[in-house]
Amino acid sequence: MRRTLLSAVVLTSLFTATALAQDSKAAQSPGYTDTPMLPDGKWRVHDSARPHPAVAEPGPASGPVPAPKDALVLFDGTDLQHWKSNDGDAKWSVADGCMTINGTGDLRTVREFGDCQLHVEWASPVEVQGESQGRGNSGVFFFERYEVQILDSYGNVTYADGQAGSLYGQQPPLVNACRKPGEWQTYDIVFRAPTFGPEGGLLTPARVTLFHNGVLAHLDRPLWGATAHRSLPSYKAHESKGPIRLQDHGNPVRFRNLWIRELDLSSTPAAPSTIARAKGKAMGGSNEGAEPSKGGKVAGGAEPDGGSASARVNPDPLGNTDGKRDMDSDIAALMQQPELADTNITVQHVLIAFQGAPRISGVTRTKDEAKVLAAKVWARALSGEDFAALMKAHSNDAGGGEYPMTKQGRASMVKGFGDVGFRLKVGEIGVAPWDATASPYGWHIIKRVK
Numbered sequence: 001m002r003r004t005l006l007s008a009v010v011l012t013s014l015f016t017a018t019a020l021a022q023d024s025k026a027a028q029s030p031g032y033t034d035t036p037m038l039p040d041g042k043w044r045v046h047d048s049a050r051p052h053p054a055v056a057e058p059g060p061a062s063g064p065v066p067a068p069k070d071a072l073v074l075f076d077g078t079d080l081q082h083w084k085s086n087d088g089d090a091k092w093s094v095a096d097g098c099m100t101i102n103g104t105g106d107l108r109t110v111r112e113f114g115d116c117q118l119h120v121e122w123a124s125p126v127e128v129q130g131e132s133q134g135r136g137n138s139g140v141f142f143f144e145r146y147e148v149q150i151l152d153s154y155g156n157v158t159y160a161d162g163q164a165g166s167l168y169g170q171q172p173p174l175v176n177a178c179r180k181p182g183e184w185q186t187y188d189i190v191f192r193a194p195t196f197g198p199e200g201g202l203l204t205p206a207r208v209t210l211f212h213n214g215v216l217a218h219l220d221r222p223l224w225g226a227t228a229h230r231s232l233p234s235y236k237a238h239e240s241k242g243p244i245r246l247q248d249h250g251n252p253v254r255f256r257n258l259w260i261r262e263l264d265l266s267s268t269p270a271a272p273s274t275i276a277r278a279k280g281k282a283m284g285g286s287n288e289g290a291e292p293s294k295g296g297k298v299a300g301g302a303e304p305d306g307g308s309a310s311a312r313v314n315p316d317p318l319g320n321t322d323g324k325r326d327m328d329s330d331i332a333a334l335m336q337q338p339e340l341a342d343t344n345i346t347v348q349h350v351l352i353a354f355q356g357a358p359r360i361s362g363v364t365r366t367k368d369e370a371k372v373l374a375a376k377v378w379a380r381a382l383s384g385e386d387f388a389a390l391m392k393a394h395s396n397d398a399g400g401g402e403y404p405m406t407k408q409g410r411a412s413m414v415k416g417f418g419d420v421g422f423r424l425k426v427g428e429i430g431v432a433p434w435d436a437t438a439s440p441y442g443w444h445i446i447k448r449v450k
């Protein structure tokens with residue numbers, strides 16, 4: 001019981017508690033308060049408290065937008081020759097110059113596409129049925145996995161990252177440019193495919209520019225990975241081209257006039273800031289969007305991922321291998337090094353607290369004893385002892401002691417955490433020493449694991 005209470009106290013202190021505020025807002029708007037934080041550390045997936053973009057009144061609907069000569073017309077109102085279903089021929093109903101979702105499942109293009117400009121005209125049902133995600137829901141999935149959401153968002157409140165024009169579960173549109181139910185709407189999407197290295201690690205993330213009814217909704221917005229519901233997006237390496245999928249979400253959304261232009265963007269390489277990872281296997285949720293260091297490689301990008309790979313990393317961020325270590329001088333030397341360019345990291349820590357530290361109870365050692373113990377634990381960690389075992393044996397943070405951090409969100413955490421964490425490569429270990437303001441609970445032995 002004592003440890004449980006201590007855990008609660010420490011955890012509350014590590015993070016700004018916003019749960020109460022979010023709970024009250026959740027009652028007023030759809031969404032979630034228990035989903036993971038997105039990698040930028042600002043909002044949860046489908047966060048019920050995330051602000052909704054302003055309504056931008058688009059101009060009136062017009063007739064079909066003629067396709068440029070170099071475009072491939074994917075649907076001209078007459079047949080589904082360019083589409084197929086999961087199990088064979090496409091079965092959406094075609095009548096009156098449009099195709100309508102009819103419960104027969106998603107459609108996907110017969111051909112595959114990479115970088116492209118896609119024009120889509122769609123209309124949510126005239127008769128409004130359902131609410132939130134149940135109202136006029138469909139979607140355009142590039143590579144069958146990166147969704148630009150289609151929804152009737154005209155006077156229909158849902159979570160911000162799920163409304164029309166959102167990059168579902170990741171990013172709301174800049175504005176709500178939805179027309180009324182039944183009116184024809186346009187999406188003009190520039191999709192830039194993600195790229196992967198020879199070992200499957202993400203090199204550049206997918207990017208989306210979207211005009212909704214002629215109104216800018218996204219400008220070259222990077223994705224954190226494949227679309228996910230109630231969970232974090234992540235990348236898994238795939239080919240340079242893939243089908244485009246239209247979602248059957250059970251609502252009779254109509255489509256007409258779809259055309260696509262394949263793009264050769266080799267003369268406009270992805271900006272260096274889009275390079276997320278130079279090495280690695282299938283991308284988890286930890287590396288997407290990370291900022292690169294010089295030369296286009298993420299700091300630490302040549303290092304193996306955390307966990308099992310840490311055995312191959314010298315855990316000493318100063319590169320010492322002679323075993324002669326002094327905690328105070330090493331702490332000072334690490335602080336002399338610049339922070340790395342990484343924006344999203346995960347650290348584990350062993351908290352060595354002491355009696356009298358704020359919000360700490362049940363700990364009887366003195367501050368001096370805490371420092372001596374911290375130095376011992378730090379040295380054992382550097383010598384290669386299992387960090388999880390050290391956490392279990394010594395940490396006064398009974399809550400588990402593993403925390404994701406973003407550069408934007410670090411201000412809500414113990415300052416020493418970020419000061420050390422953002423100077424460590426994956427697998428390295430540092431110490432945030434006790435400090436009345438930067439690290440008030442004691443000494444944190446910190447290992448970066450992602």
Ligand code: MG
Pocket residue numbers: 137138139147149150247249
């Ligand atoms: Mg959808």
